[in-house]
Amino acid sequence: MKYKSIKGTKDILPDESYIWIEVENRIRNIMHTYNYKEIRTPIFEETKLFARGIGEFTDIVGKEMYTFVDRGGDSLTLKPELTASVIRAYIQHNLGEKQPLTKVYYISPAFRQERPQAGRLRQFHQFGAEAIGSKYPIVDAEIISLSSKIYESFGIKNYKIKINSVGCEVCRNEYKTILKKFLFEISDKLSPESQKRINVNPMRILDSKDEDDIKATKDAPLILNYLCDDCKNHFNQLEELLNFLDIKFEVDGRIVRGLDYYTKTAFEIISTELGSQDALAGGGRYDLLIKELGGKDTPAVGFAAGMERLLMVLQKQNQNKFQAPKPKVFIAYTDQSFEKITFNLAHKLRSNGISCEFDFLKRSLKSQMREANRQNSDYVIVIGEEEINSNWLQVKNMRTGEIQKVGIENLENYFLGLDE
């Protein structure tokens, strides 16, 4: 085979695309019920935006981005996540000046050059939402409510919401010092990987999957006990709000977000049925990002979720039974000389918004009937000598097998009346 899709990319073929469309539509509907409006940003941005926004030393920026130099000599990057782009647009278009709180959502491809595995592709799709402009925990609660509502509405079972606070600049740094001290003391019991991370990213060690790490850090200090009053208060209020809405969650002091910009609230929605990449969605508050990217000091919260992962769970739980598009009417003809008349009839029906199909391969009537069946069309009309002479058409209902005679002048109305 000469040409193949790039490693870690996937074609969404016709027998699957309708599922994507349906899922996207439902996500949009839920976003709209929460009054979030869609924002679409370009597929690539200046490389610096991500380096600045996500963090120079994160793995995403350091080794996973698709970065290239364009013909003008500028360094550009295919977006590895959406928040940085959304915030760039927010700042660039002064959205904060039009209203104090901006609520936007997106459904978009994103790109990371990682080794593909279950639930991970190099071109993948994320949906998510950002609420920009409020520092109050009720927005954090809305974001969590919104993200979990999406999974709930698809009938997904076995997902968990885990929340944590990663503190603010002040209390997190104090905590990191304490944590590092603890980790150094037990460093001989940690995995080699984690030993290297003590200075670089100590909080990540608490999230390690390594057995030794898990054992060794069993009694590690957790940030929740070291939050400053403001952060502690914020977290308590969030818990209270979630309880008030009856949203089930777990507090997990070990959740860490991979992107540098998070402050205070961090949360994840995980599924027990996803294999190793078990996060359906992740998000949290990022009060420092907008200023970091050159905007005004503006608080914000958001979440990002993986489309492919949602689709995986839907399939595993057999919840992806959506209706594939199909023609309402299939027009079959008994002789090739009626092909043009058939085309013309199809044209009329289509002009009236009635989806229909006919044969393009000059096949036998039997083959056309089989085709109509395969297409799952609701009705079949047969065009032949008699019909053309009499102007009465036989309309066969493919569910019941019943055949009705319909005058050609009433045909559109017949099908439109059946709509509903």
Add this chain to the structure above:
RNA sequence: GUGUCCAUAGUUCAGUUGGUUAGAACGCCAGGUUGUGGCCCUGGAAGUCGAGGGUUCAAGUCCCUCUGGACACCCCA
């Protein structure tokens, strides 16, 4: 980037210690008397056995390299 396993018709898979024209099922195509699908029956098309190299009288089968896939690490949605 690391590791393990894998790669044969459109799809899912067989293919015996290396040995004639590489098989099955499903799918696809055409038929099963004059103008009606789904089941059934008959027939048919379809594979550079992932790519390249090597060993051998002989390679789908053994060896090497590459590419791709699955899963895990890493990282993260």
